[in-house]
Amino acid sequence: MTGTPPTPEPRGAETPVDASIAHAGEAGILARILPGLPASAAVEVGPGDDAAVVRLASRRLVVTTDTLMEGSDFLMHATRPAWIGAKAAVQNLADVAAMGARPEALVVAVSAPASTRTEVLEEISAALAARAARDGAVVVGGDLGTGPVLSVTVTALGSLPDGAAPIERSGARPDDVLAIGAPVLGRSGAGLAWILAGRADDPVAADAVAWHDAPDPDLALGWTAARRPDGTPVATAMLDVSDGLVRDGGRLARASGVVLDLDAGSLTRDAEALEPLAEPLGADPWAWVLHGGEEHAMLATFPSGTVPDGFRRIGTVREAAGDERAGLVLLDGAPVRGEGFDHFA
Structure with a gap:
């Protein structure tokens, strides 16, 4: 942070x-x-x-x-x-x-x-x-x-910069690494849950509510870590997580014509960090990690072995196989239940 x-x-x-x-x-x-x-x-x-x-x-x-x-x-x-x-x-x-x-x-x-x-x-x-x-x-x-x-x-x-290519959603390629520029995902979703439960003033949730109301990701990763000093991109594709990891990851995957496979092991610590907030509400912290919006952290893909400082690996990019459709987001190879935020849902 x-x-x-x-x-x-x-x-x-x-x-x-x-x-x-x-x-x-x-x-x-x-x-x-x-x-x-x-x-x-x-x-x-x-x-x-x-x-x-x-x-x-x-x-x-x-x-x-x-x-x-x-x-x-x-x-x-x-x-x-x-x-x-x-x-x-x-x-x-x-x-x-x-x-x-x-x-x-x-x-x-x-x-x-x-x-x-x-x-x-x-x-x-x-x-x-x-x-x-x-x-x-x-x-x-x-x-x-x-x-x-x-x-x-x-x-x-x-x-x-003149001559520097924009980093679009459409550049992810099979065998790239999927990475997030945040130490923990799901804090904003947790804060929203406590607000909607009428418990915004509960000291237990103070940090999560503050993060939902004023998220503070490291935005500079987008123009520093995701680029080389000469301005050429390190990231092959990138967007910010505004509507949830799965929903926004799906947007990147569809634009790139690939499938994203999230690594549950890499996200387990995120869910565990949110467990003390989930238990009093009877909530599932994984829902916040996978679908919580308004984090605004950078979600990017990088060539294998080149994840820069400030990002952490949370999955891989691969081709759609069999009857899979491009744009699919999986968790350890299995479909993910639920969806992120949609203004018109």
């Missing part, structure tokens, strides 16, 4: 009107948020104008966007504003990193009910900017508006 989620003051989004965004107004809110954003020599024009102007490190732009929405992606009673900001940054930075690219800038759009405390937006903004800065990116602008629930949409911009 590369750090711990920020731990601000107690939770909550709403307060009397005289301390709300309705009272402060858009100009007042922006005046309180924007001065806290870090500056960068690469930003020619930052927040406060019609659009930002950013000098990219190369001519090759990598772009991604994602939204966190109250009720669907987080529950205000079970999170903290700073965790929302950190998570919004991570889920977008991870997509840039998974292409083997280096993050450079973020644009953020926030909608919130008029009764939301201005301090909530300040904490979200500060944490988002701080988490982005850890990976060398800066917040260069965005939008602020009202809506029925709190939502944070981030567009992340990154760059690929």
Whole structure:
């Protein structure tokens, strides 16, 4: 792990009107948020104008966007504003990193009910900017508006070195090694389970809840360990685990036309580490390891014998055999029960 989620003051989004965004107004809110954003020599024009102007490190732009929405992606009673900001940054930075690219800038759009405390937006903004800065990116602008629930949409911009190939999902080949850039899988799934059980404040689950609300994977693996110093990829394929190991592994396998076979022995320690959290809920820790989403760790394939530091081997890549279909994810050669997260399921 590369750090711990920020731990601000107690939770909550709403307060009397005289301390709300309705009272402060858009100009007042922006005046309180924007001065806290870090500056960068690469930003020619930052927040406060019609659009930002950013000098990219190369001519090759990598772009991604994602939204966190109250009720669907987080529950205000079970999170903290700073965790929302950190998570919004991570889920977008991870997509840039998974292409083997280096993050450079973020644009953020926030909608919130008029009764939301201005301090909530300040904490979200500060944490988002701080988490982005850890990976060398800066917040260069965005939008602020009202809506029925709190939502944070981030567009992340990154760059690929000139001449360096992106690391796509489609490059895995038979006999490659499957590896994950995380010491433990399933923490986010465990935290979500405790939140949904109404036990988000239980000290037993504090670390897991914090990891779900603000996952903190080592994203730099995507543009460092997965590449050689000359910019050529070490990884043959890569993505981040956002919807679960099996579901996202299946996406990589389908794009590459291969089968992934997870090694149960390599994942047993993950399940064992989560057993103290699973037992009180009557849950199966293997479900969190295999299907827990929002880890955002790098899942990559490498030529056999070349797994770099920061990654650990969890399986192998092989051709589909017999009546197997490409895209299948197995566990010690057997089909895996259950599926990961699906927004429309």
